[in-house]
Amino acid sequence: xxxxxxxxxxxxxxxxxxxxxxxxxxxxxxxxxxxxxxxxxxxxxxxxxxxxxxxxxxxxxxxxxxxxxxxxxxxxxxxxxxxxxxxxxxxxxxxxxxxxxxxxxxxxxxxxxxxxxxxxxxxxxxxxxxxxxxxxxxxxxxxxxxxxxxxxxxxxxxxxxxxxxxxxxxxxxxxxxxxxxxxxxxxxxxxxxxxxxxxxxxxxxxxxxxxxxxx
Amino acid sequence: xxxxxxxxxxxxxxxxxxxxxxxxxxxxxxxxxxxxxxxxxxxxxxxxxxxxxxxxxxxxxxxxxxxxxxxxxxxxxxxxxxxxxxxxxxxxxxxxxxxxxxxxxxxxxxxxxxxxxxxxxxxxxxxxxxxxxxxxxxxxxxxxxxxxxxxxxxxxxxxxxxxxxxxxxxxxxxxxxxxxxxxxxxxxxxxxxxxxxxxxxxxxxxxxxxxxxxxxxxxxxxx
Numbered sequence: 220x221x222x223x224x225x226x227x228x229x230x231x232x233x234x235x236x237x238x239x240x241x242x243x244x245x246x247x248x249x250x251x252x253x254x255x256x257x258x259x260x261x262x263x264x265x266x267x268x269x270x271x272x273x274x275x276x277x278x279x280x281x282x283x284x285x286x287x288x289x290x291x292x293x294x295x296x297x298x299x300x301x302x303x304x305x306x307x308x309x310x311x312x313x314x315x316x317x318x319x320x321x322x323x324x325x326x327x328x329x330x331x332x333x334x335x336x337x338x339x340x341x342x343x344x345x346x347x348x349x350x351x352x353x354x355x356x357x358x359x360x361x362x363x364x365x366x367x368x369x370x371x372x373x374x375x376x377x378x379x380x381x382x383x384x385x386x387x388x389x390x391x392x393x394x395x396x397x398x399x400x401x402x403x404x405x406x407x408x409x410x411x412x413x414x415x416x417x418x419x420x421x422x423x424x425x426x427x428x429x430x431x432x433x434x
Numbered sequence: 435x436x437x438x439x440x441x442x443x444x445x446x447x448x449x450x451x452x453x454x455x456x457x458x459x460x461x462x463x464x465x466x467x468x469x470x471x472x473x474x475x476x477x478x479x480x481x482x483x484x485x486x487x488x489x490x491x492x493x494x495x496x497x498x499x500x501x502x503x504x505x506x507x508x509x510x511x512x513x514x515x516x517x518x519x520x521x522x523x524x525x526x527x528x529x530x531x532x533x534x535x536x537x538x539x540x541x542x543x544x545x546x547x548x549x550x551x552x553x554x555x556x557x558x559x560x561x562x563x564x565x566x567x568x569x570x571x572x573x574x575x576x577x578x579x580x581x582x583x584x585x586x587x588x589x590x591x592x593x594x595x596x597x598x599x600x601x602x603x604x605x606x607x608x609x610x611x612x613x614x615x616x617x618x619x620x621x622x623x624x625x626x627x628x629x630x631x632x633x634x635x636x637x638x639x640x641x642x643x644x645x646x647x648x649x650x651x652x653x654x655x656x657x
Binding site for chain 1 (some may be wrong): 487581600604605607608609611612615616619622623626636637640644650
């Protein structure tokens with residue numbers, strides 16, 4: 220998905236490290252939000268939201284309404300600025316050289332809560348399938364995700380937050396290795412391709428420990 | 435030192451955010467009522483553009499940005515309270531390494547202000563008298579430069595925009611886009627809830643208000 224060239228959102232950008240907007244960008248975005256807030260509720264209803272996304276993205280009606288239902292986490296039928304800001308960050312993460320991995324890594328908790336539609340603190344494969352156009356998670360990555368990261372072994376093919384976090388760390392490592400390889404102009408030989416399944420899990424656990432020690 | 439510092443800073447901002455036509459249009463404005471009339475190609479040497487900051491602050495709400503002023507008291511208050519110092523501080527504090535580009539480019543604008551103030555300060559020193567030794571640019575400290583900035587606020591238009599508003603090219607872009615989106619939404623309203631529904635009428639009035647503001651700006655541009 221690419222944002223419409225020359226649209227207002229097209230000019231915004233995320234900080235590459237934290238995947239957030241700068242204060243100035245937020246101010247501009249707030250002004251833009253209030254321009255669209257026709258009825259002075261500090262919200263956008265479904266019609267305004269649909270036309271906004273239809274104007275700036277190439278998504279169809281179904282995809283737009285999926286996003287609307289995802290963001291309307293209070294089920295009030297309207298989107299406030301907090302949700303709007305989250306959406307813009309997700310759109311910009313897709314737009315900016317595939318920052319999705321970084322975005323999911325940095326904001327794993329809010330993303331997990333967005334994907335956890337029924338509040339069960341578990342995400343099933345169907346959740347990911349529904350939103351793969353948003354977070355650009357490919358089918359093979361999803362298969363790998365549920366095969367390798369369902370550590371609790373509940374065999375329900377649902378991930379809890381820790382398993383999801385593990386996945387984001389692993390994806391982030393892959394992304395960074397890809398970046399390094401692109402810098403050195405070599406094709407990456409991803410570690411997971413040469414590792415067996417058991418070694419992959421051990422590799423991931425070691426990454427978690429390293430990550431925790433860094434915190 | 436750049437002879438047209440505001441042209442440079444505006445150009446660096448505008449090149450990020452708007453088309454070249456917008457930049458030319460900004461510089462061609464001549465109406466005294468509109469902030470864009472103040473964006474001319476003149477340099478600091480033209481005395482009529484140098485206004486004391488107090489008069490700039492009073493006039494900061496000349497052009498109607500009614501959406502922002504009515505609906506968002508929180509950031510207007512914050513902006514007006516200590517606007518210059520706050521925004522300048524935030525501009526300098528931002529991590530330049532993390533951000534790829536800055537739309538307003540505050541640090542470089544501040545650097546330009548300091549260098550302009552130095553040149554202005556040295557010019558004023560010469561005017562004071564030949565008997566006094568005039569300080570060279572290199573001998574002026576940054577504190578003296580900032581004192582000169584406060585005494586001789588350079589460009590009225592620049593400070594008016596910095597008070598509590600987004601740059602005009604950005605507002606233009608946002609309003610044009612909002613107009614397109616809302617016009618399509620109005621069609622959906624009419625087909626969904628009917629022409630006579632109060633929400634449809636409210637949206638229609640809002641769109642008309644936006645169009646009037648845009649036409650007024652376009653008319654000023656023509657003049």
